[in-house]
Amino acid sequence: MPFHVLISDNVDKRAVALLQQSQDIRVTFEGDMPRDKVISILGDVDALVIRSATKADAALLEYAPNLKAIARAGVGVDNVDLNFATDKNIVVMNTPDGNTISTAEFTFGLMLSLARHIPQAHGSLAGGKWDRKSFTGVELRGKTLGVVGFGRIGRQVAKRANAFDMNVIAFDPFVLPDLAADMDVSMVDLDTLYAQSDFITLHTTVTDESRYMVNAATIAKMKKGVRIINAARGVLINDSDLAEAIKSGQVGGAGLDVYEPEPPTADNPLIGLPGVIHTPHLAASTSDAQNNVALDAAQLILDALLQGRYANVCNPKVLHK
Numbered sequence: 001m002p003f004h005v006l007i008s009d010n011v012d013k014r015a016v017a018l019l020q021q022s023q024d025i026r027v028t029f030e031g032d033m034p035r036d037k038v039i040s041i042l043g044d045v046d047a048l049v050i051r052s053a054t055k056a057d058a059a060l061l062e063y064a065p066n067l068k069a070i071a072r073a074g075v076g077v078d079n080v081d082l083n084f085a086t087d088k089n090i091v092v093m094n095t096p097d098g099n100t101i102s103t104a105e106f107t108f109g110l111m112l113s114l115a116r117h118i119p120q121a122h123g124s125l126a127g128g129k130w131d132r133k134s135f136t137g138v139e140l141r142g143k144t145l146g147v148v149g150f151g152r153i154g155r156q157v158a159k160r161a162n163a164f165d166m167n168v169i170a171f172d173p174f175v176l177p178d179l180a181a182d183m184d185v186s187m188v189d190l191d192t193l194y195a196q197s198d199f200i201t202l203h204t205t206v207t208d209e210s211r212y213m214v215n216a217a218t219i220a221k222m223k224k225g226v227r228i229i230n231a232a233r234g235v236l237i238n239d240s241d242l243a244e245a246i247k248s249g250q251v252g253g254a255g256l257d258v259y260e261p262e263p264p265t266a267d268n269p270l271i272g273l274p275g276v277i278h279t280p281h282l283a284a285s286t287s288d289a290q291n292n293v294a295l296d297a298a299q300l301i302l303d304a305l306l307q308g309r310y311a312n313v314c315n316p317k318v319l320h321k
């Protein structure tokens, strides 16, 4: 009997082709699949490939008695119940490399858009106006960029910021200062980053410490007029506090690609607020990144099912039970 692999989200089709090259694999794939349908199929599924739409929580995984591996085509595994997966001997893996550059480039797009009001100016002209007075911006050159989280994406953003002659500082308790110094970046504590940055960009994972880290108390420590970019996870920001700070002018603008929840609720105070640029979780949405993460995810599943080899394991305890 071939292994049954379910791809329940809209993953690049090249993943299907790669998996189907093996006669030992049978694939079910039809783009984004409603949760009810995923549950109805899971009974004989050996491996699951997902992006962020499928919520692989305990209630869903209960229906997958044969599941051995989950591959997340992307970085964040906040849509997977890692503890439950570990209990049920399901190995959860991600593809941390494939969308790094796309996300870093998108972050830069948000930063330039914030600095120069490009989306607002586009909207104005598309609406029939010729307004050259309302959109005076600032240069990035000489400004200080504070990078919160100096992992893969944070480092690529820093590299690009250096090319724009920005002064880059970063906070990451897990990164040695020497590595940053080699990239012309100074590692600082969070309070220093808040006090010195003209732009702050978030690239950290969600932990008890980082959840709602941008809030009224931390915003009060920031430079007046700071611009904040979030292409990581919505839950890093307290939306009401940020909205109030934008209205008061303490924060000069925000570029947001992520929300809690997604899609944002109708009462989200940031949506439509002047000074906020928002996009619907698009940072990794390039053909390049989606090709990379799909192929990486498919290869992880092939190695896991056919060779018993696991890489990029997000719940390593499962391998030492």
Ligand code: MLT
Pocket (backbone or CB within 6 Å): 051, 052, 073, 074, 075, 076, 077, 099, 232, 284
């Ligand atoms: C990720 O975690 O990889 C990104 O947020 C993109 C995505 O969710 O697909």
